[in-house]
Amino acid sequence: MSQSIVKSPVIVALDFDDIDAAKNLVSQLSPNQCRLKVGKEMFTLFGPDWVRFLIDQGFDVFLDLKFHDIPNTVAKAVSAASKLGVWMVNVHASGGPVMIAAAKEALQSSSHQTFLTAVTVLTSMDETQFKAVYQNSDIAGKVRDLALLAQEAGADGVVCSAQEATMLREYVRKDFCLVTPGIRPSGSASDDQKRIMTPSEAIKAGVDYLVIGRPITQSLSPQQSLLDINESLGLAV
Numbered sequence: 644m645s646q647s648i649v650k651s652p653v654i655v656a657l658d659f660d661d662i663d664a665a666k667n668l669v670s671q672l673s674p675n676q677c678r679l680k681v682g683k684e685m686f687t688l689f690g691p692d693w694v695r696f697l698i699d700q701g702f703d704v705f706l707d708l709k710f711h712d713i714p715n716t717v718a719k720a721v722s723a724a725s726k727l728g729v730w731m732v733n734v735h736a737s738g739g740p741v742m743i744a745a746a747k748e749a750l751q752s753s754s755h756q757t758f759l760t761a762v763t764v765l766t767s768m769d770e771t772q773f774k775a776v777y778q779n780s781d782i783a784g785k786v787r788d789l790a791l792l793a794q795e796a797g798a799d800g801v802v803c804s805a806q807e808a809t810m811l812r813e814y815v816r817k818d819f820c821l822v823t824p825g826i827r828p829s830g831s832a833s834d835d836q837k838r839i840m841t842p843s844e845a846i847k848a849g850v851d852y853l854v855i856g857r858p859i860t861q862s863l864s865p866q867q868s869l870l871d872i873n874e875s876l877g878l879a880v
């Protein structure tokens with residue numbers, strides 16, 4: 644997967660129900676220092692105009708809508724996302740190889756380069772939840788199988804837990820990208836995240852992109868918090 648000019652691996656998760664608060668946060672960040680993630684809440688509330696606004700400010704946007712539907716529908720949805728100009732879009736790997744391949748094909752025929760990632764197993768799934776869905780408790784095995792399935796079907800990477808990065812790096816190709824939430828700089832609150840890693844631990848484990856929300860968005864100085872994270876990774880941005 645080729646890299647854009649943004650050196651930092653940080654993707655700031657914008658989880659706001661108030662657009663003014665989100666705009667205030669974004670105005671303190673620079674497109675050279677991070678990328679931005681728009682998820683289901685903000686997209687449902689503020690739609691494509693909000694995504695266009697962020698792109699117009701110069702940011703790479705990860706549209707985190709985790710599509711999971713029949714191949715034709717998902718292909719059209721990722722194609723629409725690419726036309727919007729987003730940098731990355733994602734689907735659920737469990738939607739299957741035909742769905743992923745259809746999404747990839749749609750993106751390849753788009754005039755804008757949009758990367759495709761696939762969610763393996765949601766990090767919110769504990770053993771009980773996992774067992775209820777899959778009737779066994781081999782979460783790591785399922786993450787590995789879904790990542791390989793996604794790679795084979797043409798995805799550029801997966802969204803997974805940083806705790807799975809070291810294991811996945813043994814199986815996936817070198818340029819297959821790993822995107823991970825559940826990142827907490829040392830000293831910050833874990834919030835509702837259970838299995839956390841610091842930014843530098845995650846990078847050492849082989850993660851390419853770090854999704855970080857509250858430690859930046861709820862900080863008294865979001866700009867400083869982002870700067871501190873980038874500095875902890877040896878980046879002077």
Ligand code: C5P
Nearest residue numbers: 656658765766767824825854855856857
């Ligand atoms: O605030 P925090 O850093 O916990 O935000 C993490 C972001 O990553 C949120 O937008 C959350 O929805 C998202 N996410 C996650 N776990 C996943 C997939 C996405 O925390 N498995």
